[in-house]
Amino acid sequence: MLKAEDNERITRVGKGTPCGELFRRYWQPALLSEELPGNDCPPVRVRLLGENLVAFRDSEGHVGLLEAFCAHRRAPMFFGRNEECGLRCTYHGWKFDRHGACTDLPTEPPGSPYQAQVKMIAYPTIEKGGIVWAYMGAPEHQPEPPDYEWTRAPETHRFVSKTWEDCNWLQAMEGGLDTAHSSYVHNDFIGNKNSLRNQDRAPQLEVEQTDYGYYYVSTRNLLDGTKYVRLYHYVMPNQQMRSGTVNFVAGLGKDDPHAVPKMDGHLWVPVDDEHCYVYNWTCAVEYPFPEGYLAGWESFMGRGKDDLIPDTYRLKRNASNDYMIDRELQRTKTYSGIKGINTQDYALQEGMGPIVDRSREFLGSTDRAIITMRRQLLEATRKVEQLETPRGVNPASYRKARPVDRILKAGEAWKDVFPALTTAVW
Ligand code: FES
Ligand SMILES: [Fe+2]
Structure with missing residues (x-):
């Protein structure tokens, strides 16, 4: 939970507010x-x-x-x-x-x-x-241009899109920093014991703070004694990077919609206190996206061309129609009954109300990454008030950051395997 005044401090983004001034230190x-x-x-x-x-x-x-x-x-x-x-x-x-x-x-x-x-x-x-x-801040604080690895990827390997979300940016981003929810709201494999998402529904989280924010490692223990380990980055103030290579490494072919080795992320950009645009990026890391792949991926995420109201970035499945929830589907096949990964997120995040009341929460161990992010935001707003530089402003802090996921054998430690895989290549 968060004190009501701290909740205000890290959600409201107008000029002159603590969080608004924080955002005005970044591109x-x-x-x-x-x-x-x-x-x-x-x-x-x-x-x-x-x-x-x-x-x-x-x-x-x-x-x-x-x-x-x-x-x-x-x-x-x-x-x-x-x-x-x-x-x-x-x-x-x-x-x-x-x-x-x-x-x-x-x-x-x-x-x-x-x-x-x-x-x-x-x-x-x-x-x-x-x-x-x-850059909307004071000229004397203008940082170097943004330099995330995905912005340096060749155009054949990169895709960006955006989607409108009807709620405060922070509760939207908290969905992105929360790995545990994928076993529930995004679980389209009810009853399938082999699904990664079903084998361990309580991932253990380790959070390591860095100059750009933090990375966190989530570990799920699988039935065969191996571990599914994902390393995510949180780059201050509003970006998440995650990897999606594991299905490729596991041997699925190029034609499988989940198999293209890639990394994805979002920036949750405040439109104002009660709305945000989610900028979605995805990057193929081994070879360019196969023909037709991206259309399928965007549709799977619920933000494909046919999912949007024409000439807008708003979803057809939205609060006005209860995200077109299919209760029969929910009873029999998928956890949410809602089509589209991001649509599932929006149903829950928008449904919290414009700015969620964090003073009413009971947080658990899988919320560790979210708790750290909130602390870092609070710390950063205070730094800005003292005219200091918050984390993640300087591109040197995040330029090399790359997310990774792998299945590790019993006895293998991510601390040994990941360093070689988490350095930017572009
Ligand atoms: S020129 Fe008169 S209002 Fe713009
Ligand atoms: Fe989600």
């Missing part, structure tokens, strides 16, 4: 690169950390991220004209470049000195790994 995903497909294409509305913004790709291909409302009389810049390296407000024609400078003021006399004073809020952006990242 954060603002949108997918694909949302701005070409130079001078239509601008896109962005809401990030409780701020309303507008993104546009200028004539040179650079992405601008401006406040959503015009500096003149606050008309929406979304309806602006994206032309000649700037966004022109359609109300009276004032034009701004991606740095927020006013580059044309047609309603004032030519040469008016007023033009130099008119400014829009503009945040720096950088594109990497298929994502437009934004």
Whole structure:
């Protein structure tokens, strides 16, 4: 459990709040690169950390991220004209470049000195790994660009997507840092004693703190005396990395949807206090994704093209229709009765309410990773208040981090096997 004031401290993200100021020390995903497909294409509305913004790709291909409302009389810049390296407000024609400078003021006399004073809020952006990242903090604290291994992977090996989630970012992320729930809500193998998820439903967790956050190792004891061991990374403040190679190592062929050796992760990016975008990345680590693999994977996760409301990143299976739960399926085959791994997560996380009341919890031993994460967030908010640098800001802290999972023989220790496998290759 968490004291009510600590719960507030690590969930609310508006400017000036402890957690909001913490997030403003890191580059954060603002949108997918694909949302701005070409130079001078239509601008896109962005809401990030409780701020309303507008993104546009200028004539040179650079992405601008401006406040959503015009500096003149606050008309929406979304309806602006994206032309000649700037966004022109359609109300009276004032034009701004991606740095927020006013580059044309047609309603004032030519040469008016007023033009130099008119400014829009503009945040720096950088594109990497298929994502437009934004830095919304004080210029003097701006860190080096994000440099997670997956952002360096070749395009043939990488895929990113995003999905809308109707709840606070933290309870969504806690689902990602919680390995135990996969034996329950994601268990599509009811009655199958051989399923990894059924052989040991109480994984033992070890958490090791690092300069970027921590990694944690979960161990499940299998019936044949071997162990299923997964090493996850938590990279401050809102990213999880996990590995999915074990089925490949176990000998499943390239055609098996679960067999492609890869790593996956998410960033849970606060839209505001009560909504987030989940950025999903997946990376093939041995060979490029086979043809058609990704469509199948995204669908399996519940976020494929057919799972989304057209022209949005919102799921068709959502709270308004109880995630289309199939009670007969739940009775006979799958634990949740809901299709799609992430959809199963959203049903539970969104159903907690906009911001879960953590003062009412009874935590257990499988919550160790979540407890450590909350402590690190609290610690980080205090560091920011003291103008110190929190964990995970400096890319050197996480640049080499790679997740891993393996089946280990009895007597084999992850501490001997994993170090060689957890160093970034790209
Ligand atoms: S409100 Fe934008 S130019 Fe007037
Ligand atoms: Fe989950």
